[in-house]
Each structure stands twice: as structure tokens, then as C-alpha cells.
Amino acid sequence: MVGAGPAGLIASQYLVRAGYKVSIIEEHKSIGRPVSCSGLIGRDFFDHFKQFDFEDSIKNRIDGAKIFLGTDSFELKRKGVSFVVDRAIFDQSLSNGLEVSLDEKFQAFERKNETIFVKTNKRRFNTDLLIGADGPSSRVRAQEFEFNLKHYKGYQVRIKSDLDLDNFVEVHIQRPFFTWIIPEGNGIFRIGTVSNNPKETLGRFLEEREIKSEPIEIQAGVIPVGKGNIYSDKVFLLGDAACQVKPLSGGGVYYGALAAEALANSIISGRYSDYPLQCNKLLGKEISRGLIFRRTYENMTDNEIYKVFNFLKSKKQVLDDSGKFDEHSRTILSLIKDHRSISFLPLIFKAYLRTL
């Protein structure tokens, strides 16, 4: 297993519990650090992965979102829709009982007959199966896999402030993604954005909001958005390495964890090629449609974005009742299917056509 992030650790937990010997190599000196994540994880994740203990990592409960376009806004409410975690503690709790070789960097692999030879900065060893759970800039992926993907740059600060958000996150629509404010608790906020120059974009945002305090911590990372092959002759890609992220928000912990479970099951059953099939069943539609919605979103004019925002605002009740934190495209489709949305469809279609 290359990479001791949540995806690699969850797959390893299942495999070790089933009696497999898993060698996990991690390039950093400690698990979960440096953090490059906002740590906002939907309730469905915690309901699904009940067998792991995340209690120590949970910092705050989120009860909804305030969505902004400029100064205009509307509020969506759902008690306990998601939780804010300390990603370092979260990852460390997933490593309980596992042996991880730290400070060891995967460099390359080679196949000879039935065996896979792995080269790291410290040694060479052989293995029957290789899993690349080595994050957004996966070396395992780069060596052999065909992928159509784009990397988006994210930048976030943790800051002490007297912002009055209670348990709500703020989402400021700002393409290609959005700018977020997440209350971590104890007067600390995680404020971040994604853009070509996210540090500069965030600086401007903080200035406009007159948020002046010095950051307690700065976190940066990339989000891989795209699609490709995730299995080839006993070598698997998992998590961010496999672009198992929500294309609209970039959140990847839940999708990577679902894929980790599917991967462990396919290895335990001995049917390795089930893995891509299962992932397609679990995540395929959300990711494919999410990619279309992302391209459409990026190609909209400001005026179209304004109309979409007002449309969403008018559908606040539908979003409150049936919006899904981890299934964006299903949420969008249920909005579009509403007969009152017919007049709105040509706008989306026009923006979509511009992406072709």
C-alpha cells in the first residue's frame, strides 16, 4: 500500500482484519501531517463507517450553510449535516493497529512474471498486489495509468476571529470552486479557496471581509478532478490517486473511503476486476455527471451564475428537504426535474453547449 491517507488506511484495516499482510509506506514522518484539507465530512460517512472510532477527531457539528453570491445570500438548514474534523487526528485514528513505514517514499514498480517489484528511497521489495493510495499527484498513477484530469490548487488558513457563524459554514460562489468559511469551534475558523492563485484570491477575500488576524496555520494542497482507469493487472489506484472526489466541491474523504471498502472486498473475494465495476456502481454516476456540471459551471457567464443563484434561492425549501451533502448531481437533477424549472433549462443547456 502506497500512502497512509484515509483511503489507504481504511483499505488496509479491512485487509488486515481479513488476515492479509499489508506493507504500508508513507513518505511523511507522521501520519496525517501536513494537513491539506478543510476536514468537513458529511454525516453519511460517519453512519457508514461506524466500526472506526473518530470521536477524538471531531471538533464541531455543522447545521447548515449560508450561500453567498457577492453580498446576496440564502441559508440552508440541516442539523448535523456534517462534522468538522482534525484531519491529523482523523487519519491517525484510522491507523490504529496498523504498521506504517514512515519517511519512506515510493519511487517505481516493475512487474516480473507474477510478482511486482517495488522500489522506494530506502529499499526494494516484492509484493503480490500494489495499491496506489498516494494522493492527488500519485506516482503509481503516473507510471502506468491513463487519466484525463485537472489539478485545482487549494489554499486555506486557520484563523482566530470573532465571526458570528454559530454552526453554519459560509460558501461564497467564486469560480472555479468557491470560498469557504468553516467554524472549527473555540473561535477558530478555516477559511480557504481554490483558484489559479488561491493565496492571492484568499488574501483579497480576507481584506474585503476585514478579517485581519494572523493565521494560526496555513494549509495548501491540490484537488484532482477527472476520470481514468483504476485497475491494471494487480495494481490498483485508490482515493485521490483515482480521482475519487466530488467534482463540484473537491471533497474526497467519503468517496475514497467507499472505494477503499470496495477494493478490500474485491481483493478478499479474489475477483480483482470487480473493483472498478463496484466503484462505477457506487460513484460512477455522481462523478461523470459532476464533471459535466463542473464544466458547465466554469463556462457560465456572470449573468448566468446570477440567474442560477436566484433559482437556487427560490428552491431553498427543496434543498433544505432533499439536498444531499455527498450527492451533488442527484440534488441538481432533482431540482431540474421540477416542472417549474422548465424555463430555466435553456440557460443551463446553452452554458453546457459552450463546453463542447
Ligand SMILES: Cc1cc2nc3c(=O)[nH]c(=O)nc-3n(C[C@H](O)[C@H](O)[C@H](O)COP(=O)(O)OP(=O)(O)OC[C@H]3O[C@@H](n4cnc5c(N)ncnc54)[C@H](O)[C@@H]3O)c2cc1C
Ligand atoms: C484545500 C483542500 C480542502 C479539502 N477539503 C476537504 C473537505 O473538507 N472534505 C473532504 O472530504 N475532502 C477535502 N479535501 C480532499 C481530501 O483532502 C482528499 O480527498 C483526501 O485526503 C484523499 O484521501 P487519500 O487517502 O486518497 O489521499 P491523501 O489524503 O492525499 O493521502 C495520500 C498519502 O500518500 C502519501 N504519499 C504520496 N506520495 C507518496 C509516495 N510517493 N510514497 C509514499 N507515500 C506517498 C501522502 O503523504 C499522503 O499521506 C480537500 C482538499 C484540499 C486540497
